[in-house]
Amino acid sequence: MTSQNRAEFHQQHLADARSEAQRLFAQKPALQGAWLNWVAGQIYSLRPAAYASMVRRELQRLQEPEGP
Template sequence: MSAPVERASRADFHALHQAQARALAEQWLAERPRLQAAWFDWVATQLYQLSPPEYAAMVRRELQRLSG
């Protein structure tokens, strides 16, 4: 019998993936001048494809923060 797999706490998940989420948000923001009006729809599609949802939410918050 194997031991149950523990899920990382929300804080642990955030700490592990924060830098990656910020870097991805910065990359996507760099595409804004090139994509212009299509950027918003493109980003929405990119966010929809991210997994897990918690990570997508982190990237979305970084986009908001960096756009601020």
């Protein structure tokens, strides 16, 4: 994938990746300790791999503590 294609893909799918990450993150309180294994399986099943990476990055962003 060229850098232009990658940028286009990112732009086209960013909203979906953010939405999916929020959906997965929302399950954390219900699943508690089982969430990490569950979410890893959910991300593993996403295709294409570039989309799965986007969702993973958005999940990381959601888990970062807020700044002061």
